[in-house]
Amino acid sequence: MIKLLFVLCFFVCVQDEPAMSWNESYKLSWADFKGEPNYKVSAVAITASGISFGFSVRETDSKVISFTTEVFCHFYPEQSWYKPNVADNHVLGHEQLHFNITELHVRKFRQRISQLKISNTIKNELRQLNKSINEELSVMQDKYDAETNYSRHFENQAKWKTYIAEELEKFSKYKSN
Template identity: 40%
Template structure:
């Protein structure tokens, strides 16, 4: 008997219309520009820009004659229509802060790839891979919040530069899983 399961965990569970949203894939060769931020600024926000990024994740597996084959795809995306800035209040320094948010999402895409590559799954693949995703996604959100808290949304320059270096080093550490 052949068993085939496909799970678009992030796409279906969290953003049902993600496939219809414009997205920019994270790459080492392309940095964000202010032209990428096409959303409407949030009234009353005490910061001048906002990056909406995250991980897209899908997997499938087949099991035939007791042998399981699994495939997965993980990408890091930036969503232009959900990302915004306040004209006249931003700079290249702020843009680099927003790029670092995108880089934090890429870091977690790499962490998830590593976790899946190293995992030994039982017959409960769907639940186990879902748990790996949810843990990694929560860690991603927590790190995004910690970054803004410690840098005071980029106002604390010393912390800002420390965080940029930290994330760059972590991306190098997980380079094998890009």
């Protein structure tokens, strides 16, 4: 039986759990992965990252007059883990890219929010936008894992790294601080 390198990504948004915000100048290290590894699965590492989102709406006489939003990209150390005996820097790079893909979707989310107009349907529009961006994020994360074969396809891994870097640059106006 051949043992395969297998990496998964979970998207969670857990309140009251320690979280690290995405930062352009900070790259994940294995020390950031604080969860207990699950040796019952073939996964080598799990990156738990997600989008947190909130909004407030001001109304006067049942008419929406303004709204504000907060959108953040988080990494959850306690939910993230790796197997030290098989994980290496290549796998860590794969995991970093999962976190970067989450940041990309935060930027897309902020960009789409910036295009919304104040209306009495803004709450529903924001909720729907949150739902759709998270669906898009999930699809891209799955596609990334499939096309890179969970980091085992080195050429595709390199292509994804370049693609995500270009996409992050394209949406740099909306980056996390």
